[in-house]
Amino acid sequence: MGRITMGTGLLALALALSACGPKAEPPMTATQLAALAPADGRIAALYETSCKGCHANPAAGAPLVHDKAAWSPRLNQGLPVLVSHVVTGYKGMPPGGQCAACSPQDYTALVKFLAGQEAAQ
Numbered sequence: 001m002g003r004i005t006m007g008t009g010l011l012a013l014a015l016a017l018s019a020c021g022p023k024a025e026p027p028m029t030a031t032q033l034a035a036l037a038p039a040d041g042r043i044a045a046l047y048e049t050s051c052k053g054c055h056a057n058p059a060a061g062a063p064l065v066h067d068k069a070a071w072s073p074r075l076n077q078g079l080p081v082l083v084s085h086v087v088t089g090y091k092g093m094p095p096g097g098q099c100a101a102c103s104p105q106d107y108t109a110l111v112k113f114l115a116g117q118e119a120a121q
């Protein structure tokens with residue numbers, strides 16, 4: 001009995017400590033990432049068949065959708081630079097982000113959605 005009580009106490013302590021950590025938001029699970037989609041249906045369809053494969057996949061090495069910490073330094077470059085990086089390709093990302101049907105406006109909307117800036121629309 002004594003050991004069980006102590007184990008429970010340690011668990012409670014660990015939970016309390018993690019709740020007090022400096023970063024309040026835990027990383028999203030793969031299921032939560034997969035559930036995110038742009039509000040606009042046409043943009044959502046483009047997203048589904050291109051960006052999502054990497055940007056909602058924690059194993060892809062891409063900044064994850066709605067991951068504020070990952071996007072904020074990239075957003076500092078300015079939206080036009082980010083959009084141009086998608087068009088020309090950037091490090092692990094192929095040119096066009098695997099979206100043959102995307103227009104420049106579509107890329108802008110998709111980058112805004114990925115970076116969690118969509119609410120401004």
Ligand code: HEC
Pocket residue numbers: 050051052053054055060061062063074077081082083085086090091092093094096097098099102107110111114
């Ligand atoms: C095949 C995988 C893949 C696909 C598909 C993909 N990306 Fe990416 N993307 C990446 C990776 C990997 C990075 C990180 C590159 C780095 O900084 O190392 C990235 C980075 C980015 C960046 C940040 C560029 C910068 O300058 O920091 C933007 C913006 C972006 N992607 C938008 C998109 C959009 C929009 C789509 C869909 C049209 C898309 N990506 C599709 C893999 C992908």
